[in-house]
């Protein structure tokens with residue numbers, strides 16, 4: 001597919017460039033600074049991609065970039081959610097602009113685009129309930145409003161998925177194509193975290209489920225490379241089992 005990658009200079013973004021190329025996609029990187037992207041990538045990788053400069057809060061520019069390059073899919077890795085419940089970041093404005101741009105581009109080309117967005121573990125449901133994990137540990141709450149925006153769209157507006165990792169760490173600082181990841185593939189699950197470890201402790205009044213969320217959280221650490229590979233691999237097909245859903249991931253090899 002031809003993929004518009006927004007936020008290609010980020011920790012995940014640069015690894016997405018490599019993973020997308022490795023999986024045979026064409027990459028159009030949408031970044032604030034082409035020079036910065038060039039400094040982060042080996043020349044051999046940088047020369048394989050097209051670059052559009054702009055701000056990710058500019059929906060008109062993003063839509064133009066999609067239509068001018070003839071992109072079939074968009075991955076948004078731009079913006080970083082504020083951790084504290086009272087914190088504010090640019091992520092909701094970026095998310096809003098990207099959703100509008102992708103939606104309008106889909107209408108103009110008369111075919112909805114495929115799009116991957118990023119959120120965090122907190123927007124997944126506590127297994128067996130309709131409460132989000134962030135109801136128990138209220139951090140990175142901006143992801144919730146982003147998800148509500150996607151869920152409020154008409155079903156055929158865009159073909160979205162939301163990857164919901166916990167902390168992602170770098171496996172390596174080397175960016176190469178094809179990628180050489182030593183970690184295994186992720187195990188994924190729609191709407192709830194995969195392989196959740198349950199305990200009688202959840203029945204402790206008031207704090208039981210919060211304790212379980214805290215106990216489980218560390219198990220969901222994955223690498224940036226694993227997540228980049230997961231998205232790039234899913235985009236190999238127009239049909240995705242993750243359409244219209246949040247996706248939790250865990251490193252099954254741990």
Ligand SMILES: NC(=O)c1ccc[n+]([C@@H]2O[C@H](COP(=O)([O-])OP(=O)(O)OC[C@H]3O[C@@H](n4cnc5c(N)ncnc54)[C@H](OP(=O)(O)O)[C@@H]3O)[C@@H](O)[C@H]2O)c1
Pocket residue numbers: 006007008009010011012013031032033036054055056057077078079080081090091094118119120121164165166167168169
């Ligand atoms: N890292 C984690 O452990 C983790 C875990 C769960 C979820 N997530 C989510 O995953 C996403 C990516 O994380 P990350 O660690 O890769 O973040 P990051 O390294 O901070 O990268 C953020 C990217 O967003 C770009 N950006 C910010 N504002 C922009 C704007 N107005 N216009 C265009 N680009 C803009 C930055 O570009 P510049 O280079 O120009 O600043 C950078 O490329 C975030 O949404 C984050 O909340 C991250």
